Structures are given as C-alpha cells and as structure tokens.
Amino acid sequence: MLIIQNAKILGATQTQDILIGDNGRYLEIRPGITPEQIPGASVIDAKGMLVAPTFVNTHMHFDKAYTAIGGRESSLETLEDSIRIMQQIKRDYTVEDVKQRAVRAIRECVMYGTTKLRTNVDIDNMANLVGLEGVLAAKEETKDICDLQVVAFPQEGIFCNAGTERLMWQAMEMGADIAGGMPAAEWLDELKSKHVDLVFEIAEKYNCLIDMHIDQSKDMFDRTLEYTAWLTLQKGWGGRVTGGHCTSITYQNQSHAIKVMKLLREADVNICTNTQVLAIMGIDQEPRTRGVTRIREMVDMGINVATAQDTICDGFHLYGTGDPLDYGLIGAYTAQYNTPKTASQMFDMLTKNSARIFAPDESYGVAVGNVADLNIIDAPNVQEALRTRASRPYILKNGRVIASYTKSATLL
Ligand SMILES: [Zn+2]
Known part of the structure; x- marks a missing residue:
C-alpha cells in the first residue's frame, strides 16, 4: 500500500x-x-504539489524518431519535402535500428510522465513491414512502463502506393492495434473517399479504433474530415474515430467550417491537433500561418480536442522532446490560449481528452x-x-x- x-x-x-x-x-x-x-x-x-493523472500522448511516429539526429537538410521545409526526406531514410530501416530508436523515444516520453502512448508506423512499399516489426519489438520491451497502441499508417497513401492495401491487412494480422489513414496522399478526391472506406472496413473486421491523418493541408477543398465524420455518424462509432491535424478546415469559409464542426460534434469524432509540428512546418508557402486546426471553436462547441507530440527529431521536425508540458506550451501559444481557464483546457488536451481518444470505454483520472x-x-x-x-x-x-x-x- x-x-x-x-x-x-x-x-x-x-x-x-x-x-x-x-x-x-x-x-x-x-x-x-x-x-x-x-x-x-x-x-x-x-x-x-499538483497531483494529476499521467499524460496520454496519442500521436507519435516512433519508427521515425531520432532519424534527424545527424541533421535534416531541406531547402523547402514543406510537408511534402518532409515526406520525401523520410522516404530515403525508411528504405534503409532495419528491425533492430527501428526498435532501438523506438525504445529510446518511448522511455523519454515515460520519463516526462506519459504512460499511455499511441504511435503511427509507416506501412508502404518503402518501409514494407520493417518499421512495424521494430516498433512491435519495442512495445514488448517497454510493456512494464507504458501502454502502447500501434497504428498501421499508410503515410504514402494506399491506392497511389502499389502493394500498400495488402500490407495494411498484413500489418493488422501482425499485431497493429489501430487502423490508420492518410487520405490526402491519394491523387484523386474519389480515391481519398475510397481510402477512408478501406480504413473503416479494416476497423470493422478487427473491431478496432480508427486514427487517421486527415486534411493536413491549407487546401480549403480537402473535405475528407466531413466524409469521415459522416461515416462515423452512419455507423454509430462515436468516440472511436480520431482525426489528426485536420488543418484544411481552418482555411474553409466560416459557414462551411461551422457546418463541419457541428457534424464532428454530432458524430463525436475526436480531433488531435499536434500543434508543435504544424507550427514549424508552415505549412507551405506564404502567407505562413500557425497551420493548426480551429482549436478554440472546436473546444467551445464541445468537440473532444487533444494534442500530442507527433514527431521527435525526424524528417518532419528537428526538435521535440516528448514532454507534454513542452508541446502543451506550444499548443497554448498556437491556440492563443492565454488565460487560466484556457491553460486548463490545454492541460485537459494533454490528459483526459487524450485518454478518451486512447480508450473511449475506460475510466481515467x-x-x-x-x-x-x-x-x-x-x-x-x-x-x-x-x-x-x-x-x-x-x-x-x-x-x-x-x-x-x-x-x-x-x-x-
Ligand atoms: Zn503524424
């Protein structure tokens, strides 16, 4: 006792x-x-002193962690260029290399007080299933200090990356816990919808949660978020589907964005904003904005919004410590949360809102x-x-x- x-x-x-x-x-x-x-x-x-439940970090990429320790050369500093940098790195992945970097990153996250973590792992025809094998080995090695969920994540798209559809099913068979998605990677709007349909099909088969990177762009015509919310509502999967980043809604006109946010609330779709990485990526050309989703409006409307670290020192982002108080502080800056009440809302995003994403049916606190x-x-x-x-x-x-x-x- x-x-x-x-x-x-x-x-x-x-x-x-x-x-x-x-x-x-x-x-x-x-x-x-x-x-x-x-x-x-x-x-x-x-x-x-303050006693709070441990932090929950639901959006990581442990397969990529520390791959930029030796530097990160990018003349463009865009999302697309970051993806290109990682493509070169992940072709050289070995299981042991991924495992060692993932274990190190997991241990650092735990040292700052996080005991529940969710990581994406790239599944595509460059990494194949090597990253997954390495992260699953890291999960086994760290099982006494944290609960880790692994997302099968088609970073390069499913239909525009030959072989990925088959690899996604294999990844679930190998032990991935959650169906991930990256619909924005597809060339055509109809393929983005087909991508989301497949992710829902995988989740149905494996009775698992969904966590997709959705509409990570400044393109006001990226409309996968509303399609995902609509499917969630139709299937009654409220609380079980999470959209990561969701930035394009910021650039949509107000009346459309409000309609989408009402749908998100109605469908009970979670949003994970990941402000630290978005803020540094720009997202692309001028005018450079904070590049984050509509945090304040979503929170005020009652949508479950969380934030997470996303990446640690990789092709996307040179920095990142895994400390929720670091990325939470940047979250407060980018959300422009500057009162005790909104600081408390940001802390909720690091704790109970993230816990609801991690395990919607479990009590926490x-x-x-x-x-x-x-x-x-x-x-x-x-x-x-x-x-x-x-x-x-x-x-x-x-x-x-x-x-x-x-x-x-x-x-x-
Ligand atoms: Zn991510």
Missing part, C-alpha cells in the same frame, strides 16, 4: 491524502489518511477505483506547470513509482 499525503489533486480546492492499494488502484481519497491507520504502507509527501497512474508536479496549478515545464518528482504507473523528472538551474 502507498499513501500520498498533502496532494493538491487537479481540480480540488484543498489538499487531500491518497491511499493506493497493492492492486495498483486508488482505494481512498480524503484528508486525514495517516501511516498509523495503514501499518506497513509506504508514504510520499506531495508537499501541496485520480478517482477511487481507477488505476493509479499519476504525476506529482512541482507547480501550484496547471498554468504554472506549463509556464515552467515543471519538475515531476514522482511518476507512478499502476501505483508504483517508475520515473522522476527534475528540472534544475542554479545561480552561482
């Missing part, structure tokens, strides 16, 4: 004590739990009966946590301390 004393649980007004059972679940949460009441229990003094995955964050509130990217002296998974992150600077 473990007692955490003096915990300022996210959303609570006063400090409380937390009792975690040997089964790794919260047994009691109230003021006044003492070691005398629970002989033999270990004790952590949270000293009034610091509450009696739930699995005790929590971070003790050295900050009085979430805006300070974001501003300082605060230390996290205790990171717990299943009621067990698995990591600690300390940020320190000293004036001599």
